[in-house]
Amino acid sequence: MDLEFRHLRVLNAIAEAGSITRAAAALGFTQPALTAQLQRIERLLGGSLFVRAGSGSRPTAFGAMVLAHAHGILTAHEDLMRDVRQRGPEDSDLTALRLGSVPGPLTAVLVTTARQLLPRAEITLHTCDTEEEQLELLATGRLDFGLAVDYPEYELPLRRELSDALLAVDPVFVLISEQHPLAAGTDIPLSALSGEAWLVGENKDVRMRAQFRAACRRAGFVPRRVQRLSASVVFPLVGQGHGVALAHPLVTEREGVVVRPLAGDPMGVRQRLVWATGSPLAEHAPALRDALRKAYRSEVQRAGVYWKWLEDKGRTSPSDPA
Structure with missing residues (x-):
């Protein structure tokens, strides 16, 4: 280092x-x-x-x-x-745009949306290990825009040099084997999974883990079997019945694995666009925010389980920012 x-x-x-x-x-x-x-x-x-x-x-x-x-x-x-x-820059044309994100279901959406909005820009993507690392890179001018994720009641505080725009608030779903007894139903109570092994990717987000532990306490149990694994093996292990895993509702179902909502929405995830307040590129933030919100709604409509869940609740989009 x-x-x-x-x-x-x-x-x-x-x-x-x-x-x-x-x-x-x-x-x-x-x-x-x-x-x-x-x-x-x-x-x-x-x-x-x-x-x-x-x-x-x-x-x-x-x-x-x-x-x-x-x-x-x-x-x-x-x-x-x-x-x-x-x-300010001598050239009013934007020639380079540096994006950041902790890998997730909306990382590609961020790049695609930015490319559509600014087709002449040379776009690069930096994937970060943690949200804290990403905010540091934004605050020090090494990234122009970042897609940050945090959780209701476990928000990630911004440094004074940064600004943000809320894109969406989503529930957290669960991955289970299609052979699981609960796979045929919907809105699975978290308490019904108290005896399961929880397969967790090598995510370093302490706020996500804190939200999960708090939700389990409210459901009346402590998750005693938690295995931290490479994300590449979580789906195969879930599919073969070795445990369950938390998932963003946009995650696509794979062979042997289904995505199911949790009853009562015990956990949530927030998507935010973040940028340096004093950056010359900050003027693009409103347009990028609006384009991301529109693209995100399109992604939700293509996500079968999530879209059906929203329709069943009489909603046509995830919880939009005020």
Whole structure:
């Protein structure tokens, strides 16, 4: 791993906050995630940068030297971005558009929609391991727009440099084997799955996991058999009856596997378009937002199980933003 600009922002945030916990809240990270990030940076640089003191953290002598350089680099970057925003691009034609997304059912929709809206742009896609990584890349100007996912009551806070637009709010469905006794029905109660093994992809989204645990508690059980697996094997294992899995309602059914709604919508997922507020490309955000909402409705209409579920409830689209 090479030292990157985002690492300097992490170190500066810890120094300014005087606490890893407070810095994590300011950056939109969890405390364990930021601690792990700091440990990776320290291994890279070859020494401890902070020492815990009472209820906070203070720089070591080595850390103070690193922070002095980091502050100069960050200040120079802020000056550069301010001048770029004030001056704007020489060419009014958009020639490059950098998109980001944690891989999901709408990633391709984002690229297709952007290409239709801006056909002359050279579009690149960066897939991120976590939503926190994506927001960092957006805030530091390394991405222009991102498709962010979070969950009702477990929202992902935005840094002050970022803006967002809500695209849709969807329920979370479940994948089960077509031979499962509950496969013939609809609106499966979460409590009816209390004895199942839950097959979870290698997703690093702690908010999704927190929402799942809370929903299980409300349903009266604790999921005791949770297996974290490569996403490529989740469908085959579900199809052969080795467990069940959570799924976005747009997920396509495959041989041996069916997608079913959960009774009472115990979990949900939000889709958001995110961009840097001061970016010269921010002017394209309203048009991209509207185009994404329209494209998303078309995707929902093609998703047989989800569309039927909406029709049964007397709705013609997912929960639209206000």
